[in-house]
Amino acid sequence: MPELPEVETILRGIKPLLENSTVKSVNVRQRKLRWPVTHGLEERIIGEKVLEVKRRAKYLLLFFRHGTVLIHLGMSGRLRLLPVSFPPEKHDHVDLVLTNRRVLRFHDPRRFGSVLWVEGNPLYSPQLAHLGPEPLGKKFSGRMLFEISKGRRVAVKNFIMDGRVVVGVGNIYANESLFRSRILPSRSAGSISLYRYKKLVFSIKEVLDEAICAGGTTLRDYVQATGEPGYFEAALEVYDRQGRSCVRCNSTICRSVICQRSSYFCPTCQH
DNA sequence: CCGGCCACCTGCGGGC
DNA sequence: TGCCCGCAGGTGGCCG
Numbered sequence: 001m002p003e004l005p006e007v008e009t010i011l012r013g014i015k016p017l018l019e020n021s022t023v024k025s026v027n028v029r030q031r032k033l034r035w036p037v038t039h040g041l042e043e044r045i046i047g048e049k050v051l052e053v054k055r056r057a058k059y060l061l062l063f064f065r066h067g068t069v070l071i072h073l074g075m076s077g078r079l080r081l082l083p084v085s086f087p088p089e090k091h092d093h094v095d096l097v098l099t100n101r102r103v104l105r106f107h108d109p110r111r112f113g114s115v116l117w118v119e120g121n122p123l124y125s126p127q128l129a130h131l132g133p134e135p136l137g138k139k140f141s142g143r144m145l146f147e148i149s150k151g152r153r154v155a156v157k158n159f160i161m162d163g164r165v166v167v168g169v170g171n172i173y174a175n176e177s178l179f180r181s182r183i184l185p186s187r188s189a190g191s192i193s194l195y196r197y198k199k200l201v202f203s204i205k206e207v208l209d210e211a212i213c214a215g216g217t218t219l220r221d222y223v224q225a226t227g228e229p230g231y232f233e234a235a236l237e238v239y240d241r242q243g244r245s246c247v248r249c250n251s252t253i254c255r256s257v258i259c260q261r262s263s264y265f266c267p268t269c270q271h
Numbered sequence: 272c273c274g275g276c277c278a279c280c281t282g283c284g285g286g287c
Numbered sequence: 288t289g290c291c292c293g294c295a296g297g298t299g300g301c302c303g
Contacts, residue, residue, distance in 0.1 A: 002296055002297095003296050003297090005296095006296070034279075034297085034298085034299090058296090058297080072297085072298090073296085073297090074279095074280095074296090074297055074298085075280090075281095075295070075296060075297055075298095076280085076281075076282090076295085076296085077296095091281085108280095108281095109280080109281050109282065110279085110280045110281050110282085110295090110297095111279080111280055111281080112279065112280070112297060112298080113297090151273095152273080152274095153273080153274075154273080154274065154275095158274095161297090163297095163298075170296050170297070171295090171296065171297085172296060173296090216296090217296075218296095219295080219296065220282090220283080220295075220296085221282095221296095222296070239296095259274090259275075259276090260275090260276075260277085262294085262295085
């Protein structure tokens with residue numbers, strides 16, 4: 001499933017063909033997603049033009065005249081722009097058919113994703129209102145993380161994966177950025193120094209930037225809007241590498257479960 | 272407010 | 288070959 005770099009890659013792929021195109025028809029084959037596909041979505045957007053496409057956290061935002069379509073890809077969601085002649089396959093739940101003979105197709109086997117219609121400023125919608133800063137923005141800094149970590153006993157890995165703290169950091173990039181900044185994922189958030197938080201924030205920004213440049217990480221089913229995989233998998237240093245040797249010190253990479261998620265780390269480099 | 276745990280759902284690979 | 292188990296890029300909700 002896509003984390004921020006994968007969603008950003010999809011955004012860049014669909015943006016040029018989607019903006020200024022008009023919705024001709026909508027096919028919803030499966031309404032039962034994470035939340036039901038908004039009742040009446042079809043009537044709201046048929047005949048309407050996509051004014052702008054943006055990303056906030058792991059959501060894609062399609063701006064229309066009277067509201068916004070929010071798309072989240074959950075764990076297994078895909079979004080592709082295809083020629084209208086492409087026949088739908090299993091798990092192709094939602095199509096936005098465009099007048100330019102393309103179809104924006106939402107595909108999601110596990111159905112943890114969502115397709116929602118919101119009116120008013122989408123940043124104030126229930127989905128987005130409570131979210132923390134963008135990790136690549138200026139507001140996300142080591143100082144800020146250090147300040148809000150005071151008194152927090154959760155593992156630092158969960159702390160940086162909490163969307164109220166910072167958005168977009170999922171399991172892959174949490175593990176990778178903690179390795180780069182040499183922090184053990186199980187350390188409690190409140191016990192980490194300002195200096196180390198500055199290093200961690202640098203690593204988060206660095207690893208996300210690099211992953212975006214590589215078109216994201218393809219582990220199983222993720223593809224860019226073009227259908228091409230992402231190429232960051234080759235650059236992963238700890239994620240899914242338990243039992244293999246550390247690229248830095250040659251120790252054996254460990255796996256452990258922290259708060260129900262697999263964590264990967266080097267027991268020598270990270271502390 | 273905080274932390275721990277569960278749920279939602281399908282598909283895949285490994286072990287027997 | 289086939290079954291059963293564990294595991295998977297997320298995140299909201301419930302409970303103590």
